[in-house]
Amino acid sequence: MVATILGNIELDYPDYLRDESRRIGTAQSISFPVSEAQIVETVAEMFANDVPVTIQGARTGIAGGAVPDGGHILNLSRMTDITRMRRSDSEPDSFIITAQPGVLLSQLNAAIAAASFDTTNWSTESMDALQAFRTTGPWFFPPDPTETSAAIGGMTACNASGARTFAYGPTRDYVERIRVVLADGATLELTRGREKADGRTFSLHTESGSILAGRLPSYAMPTVKNAAGYFAADDMDMLDLFVGAEGTLGVLSEIDIRLVRAPHEVWGVVSFLPSSTATLAFVTRTRQAGAKPAAIEYFDSRSLDLLRAAKLENPAFSEIPDLPQSCHTAVYVEYHGSDEDAVSEAVMAMSEIMVECGGNEDAAWLASSARELEKLKAFRHAVPEAVNLVIDNRRKENSELTKLGTDMAVPDNALERITEIYSADLQEHKLDYVMFGHIGNNHIHVNVLPRNMSEYAVGKELYLTWAREVIRLGGSVSAEHGIGKLKSVFLREMFGEQGIAEMQAVRRVFDPKSILNRGNLF
Ligand SMILES: Cc1cc2nc3c(=O)[nH]c(=O)nc-3n(C[C@H](O)[C@H](O)[C@H](O)COP(=O)(O)OP(=O)(O)OC[C@H]3O[C@@H](n4cnc5c(N)ncnc54)[C@H](O)[C@@H]3O)c2cc1C
Known part of the structure; x- marks a missing residue:
C-alpha cells in the first residue's frame, strides 16, 4: 500500500512544487510509489475522487510539465530498477533493457558502460542476455538530453533529444515497449510492431478487458525534429502516441529501451x-x-x-x-x-x-x-547553466522574472532566414540574450534574459512572432523540451483549433476526466 502524504506540501516538500522551468506550483498531497501496483492504486483513488494528478520524473523539464497545479503529485523517483535484459528479436545486433520510469539517464549510462547491473530478481533469461551483452559489447543508449539527471520516464514522456539526435534520432526511436497506467487505474501494454492503428483509427484492449477506441488526429507531423503535440501517422505503432504525450494520456510505469552498438x-x-x-x-x-x-x-x-x-x-x-x-x-x-x-x-x-x-x-x-x-x-x-545563474541573480531583484527559452526547429532551407530574424529582432529591441544549441537539426535555442518585466513582455511578444514564422517555414514550436504548461499558445498556433480538438478527443478516450497532467499541452 502506498502512503499518500497529505499536509503542507509547500513547507515539507517544496522542491516537488517546481521543475527546471523555475515555475512554482501548488499541491495538496504527494506519493512516492515503488511499483506499478502502487501507481494503479493511487491514480484509481484520485480518479474516483476527481483529484488531478501531476506525474513527476526527475523534474529536469523546462516547460513546467511536472509542476503541479493543485491536486496530487505522483512522484516516480523511487522507481529506479532495471529489471530485465534480452536480445532484440527484430534487430539482432541490439539489446533491450526494461527500466522503471525513475531510472536516471546517468544511472543507466553508467550501468551500460560498466556492463554492471543490480541483477537481484533477474530471470535466468536476463542473466544469459547479460552474459552475451558483456562479451559482445560495448553497447550504448544514444539519446542524450544535456541534463543526465533526467529520468527515462520523463525522457519518454517528452520524446527527449540531444546533440546526438542529429545522427541517432530522438528517444522515440529507442522505445520498444511500454506499460501504461491510465487515469482510472486500468493498465495497457504496448509493443512496437504489435498494436497498430488502422489508418487513423485505433482500438486497444486494456488488461482488464475494456476496449478503448478512437480516431488519431488528422494532421501531418512536421518533417523537422519535433516534440510538440501527439504523434499521429497512418497505421502507426500505438506506443508512439504515448511517447511525447507529456503524461496527458497515462503514467508510463515500465519502458523497454533498445541499446545499440557503441x-x-x-x-x-x-x-x-x-x-x-x-x-x-x-x-x-x-x-x-x-x-x-x-x-x-x-x-x-x-x-x-x-x-x-x-x-x-x-x-x-x-x-x-x-x-x-x-x-x-x-x-x-x-x-x-x-x-x-x-x-x-x-x-x-x-x-x-x-x-x-x-x-x-x-x-x-x-x-x-x-x-x-x-x-x-x-x-x-x-x-x-550560466544562463540559469544570470536569471537566478536577476530574480533576487524581481522574483517574477524568468528566462524565455525557445526550442524551435525549422527545415534545412530555413536556417539562415530564421537566424537572421532572431538576431535582427533581438538587436532592434536591445534585449540581453544568447543563442546556442543543435544547429545540425536547425534547432537553435534563443534564450532571452530579461532585466525587467517590460523586457520580459517584449521577449514574450517576440517569441510568439517567431513561433508563427517557424510554423510558416514548416517547423516545430518545440523540438525537444515539449509544450508543458508554458507553451500551449504555440501548440494551438501550430496545429490550429481543429488539431487541438482532435488531440483532446484522443485524450478523452484514455482520461475522460482530464485527471492526469491537467494543464499540460492544452
Ligand atoms: C540544463 C538542462 C539542459 C537540458 N537539455 C535538454 C536537451 O538537450 N534535450 C532535451 O530533450 N531536454 C533537455 N532538457 C530538459 C529535460 O532534461 C528533459 O525534458 C527530460 O526529458 C525530462 O525528464 P525528467 O525525468 O526530468 O522529467 P520531468 O521534468 O519530471 O517531467 C517532464 C514531463 O514528463 C512527464 N512525465 C515524467 N515522467 C512520466 C511518466 N513516467 N509517465 C508519464 N509522464 C511522465 C511529466 O509529467 C512532465 O510533463 C534540459 C534540461 C536542463 C535543466
Missing part, C-alpha cells in the same frame, strides 16, 4: 569561426560532407562572452578551457565510427571546410579520448 571511436572538435555567415556556411557544408557527424552544436558570440565572464567570476566554471579572444562563434562537431582512420579522415575533411570558411585550425579544440571529450562536454553544458 562507436569504437568518438572524436569531437570545437571550431571557432569569424562571423555568422561563416558559421552558417561551415554548418551547411559539414552537413553535406561525406561522413555524417553525430552532432553539430552552435554557440553564438554572446554565449562565449557569458562563459568567459562565468569562468572569471565562478569557480564552478573553472574547468572550461580558455576561449580564444578573437573568435565570433563556436561550433562543436562530433564524429563516431568503428575505426580510427575513418574518423580521423572525417575530422580532417571537416577541418578543411573550417579553414575555407575562415576558421583558424590552430585555435580549434580536438578531443579524441574520453577525458578530453568530458572537457568539451563541460564547455557545452556550461552555457545553459
Whole structure:
C-alpha cells in the first residue's frame, strides 16, 4: 500500500512544487510509489475522487510539465530498477533493457558502460542476455538530453533529444515497449510492431478487458525534429502516441529501451569561426560532407562572452578551457565510427571546410579520448547553466522574472532566414540574450534574459512572432523540451483549433476526466 502524504506540501516538500522551468506550483498531497501496483492504486483513488494528478520524473523539464497545479503529485523517483535484459528479436545486433520510469539517464549510462547491473530478481533469461551483452559489447543508449539527471520516464514522456539526435534520432526511436497506467487505474501494454492503428483509427484492449477506441488526429507531423503535440501517422505503432504525450494520456510505469552498438571511436572538435555567415556556411557544408557527424552544436558570440565572464567570476566554471579572444562563434562537431582512420579522415575533411570558411585550425579544440571529450562536454553544458545563474541573480531583484527559452526547429532551407530574424529582432529591441544549441537539426535555442518585466513582455511578444514564422517555414514550436504548461499558445498556433480538438478527443478516450497532467499541452 502506498502512503499518500497529505499536509503542507509547500513547507515539507517544496522542491516537488517546481521543475527546471523555475515555475512554482501548488499541491495538496504527494506519493512516492515503488511499483506499478502502487501507481494503479493511487491514480484509481484520485480518479474516483476527481483529484488531478501531476506525474513527476526527475523534474529536469523546462516547460513546467511536472509542476503541479493543485491536486496530487505522483512522484516516480523511487522507481529506479532495471529489471530485465534480452536480445532484440527484430534487430539482432541490439539489446533491450526494461527500466522503471525513475531510472536516471546517468544511472543507466553508467550501468551500460560498466556492463554492471543490480541483477537481484533477474530471470535466468536476463542473466544469459547479460552474459552475451558483456562479451559482445560495448553497447550504448544514444539519446542524450544535456541534463543526465533526467529520468527515462520523463525522457519518454517528452520524446527527449540531444546533440546526438542529429545522427541517432530522438528517444522515440529507442522505445520498444511500454506499460501504461491510465487515469482510472486500468493498465495497457504496448509493443512496437504489435498494436497498430488502422489508418487513423485505433482500438486497444486494456488488461482488464475494456476496449478503448478512437480516431488519431488528422494532421501531418512536421518533417523537422519535433516534440510538440501527439504523434499521429497512418497505421502507426500505438506506443508512439504515448511517447511525447507529456503524461496527458497515462503514467508510463515500465519502458523497454533498445541499446545499440557503441562507436569504437568518438572524436569531437570545437571550431571557432569569424562571423555568422561563416558559421552558417561551415554548418551547411559539414552537413553535406561525406561522413555524417553525430552532432553539430552552435554557440553564438554572446554565449562565449557569458562563459568567459562565468569562468572569471565562478569557480564552478573553472574547468572550461580558455576561449580564444578573437573568435565570433563556436561550433562543436562530433564524429563516431568503428575505426580510427575513418574518423580521423572525417575530422580532417571537416577541418578543411573550417579553414575555407575562415576558421583558424590552430585555435580549434580536438578531443579524441574520453577525458578530453568530458572537457568539451563541460564547455557545452556550461552555457545553459550560466544562463540559469544570470536569471537566478536577476530574480533576487524581481522574483517574477524568468528566462524565455525557445526550442524551435525549422527545415534545412530555413536556417539562415530564421537566424537572421532572431538576431535582427533581438538587436532592434536591445534585449540581453544568447543563442546556442543543435544547429545540425536547425534547432537553435534563443534564450532571452530579461532585466525587467517590460523586457520580459517584449521577449514574450517576440517569441510568439517567431513561433508563427517557424510554423510558416514548416517547423516545430518545440523540438525537444515539449509544450508543458508554458507553451500551449504555440501548440494551438501550430496545429490550429481543429488539431487541438482532435488531440483532446484522443485524450478523452484514455482520461475522460482530464485527471492526469491537467494543464499540460492544452
Ligand atoms: C540544463 C538542462 C539542459 C537540458 N537539455 C535538454 C536537451 O538537450 N534535450 C532535451 O530533450 N531536454 C533537455 N532538457 C530538459 C529535460 O532534461 C528533459 O525534458 C527530460 O526529458 C525530462 O525528464 P525528467 O525525468 O526530468 O522529467 P520531468 O521534468 O519530471 O517531467 C517532464 C514531463 O514528463 C512527464 N512525465 C515524467 N515522467 C512520466 C511518466 N513516467 N509517465 C508519464 N509522464 C511522465 C511529466 O509529467 C512532465 O510533463 C534540459 C534540461 C536542463 C535543466
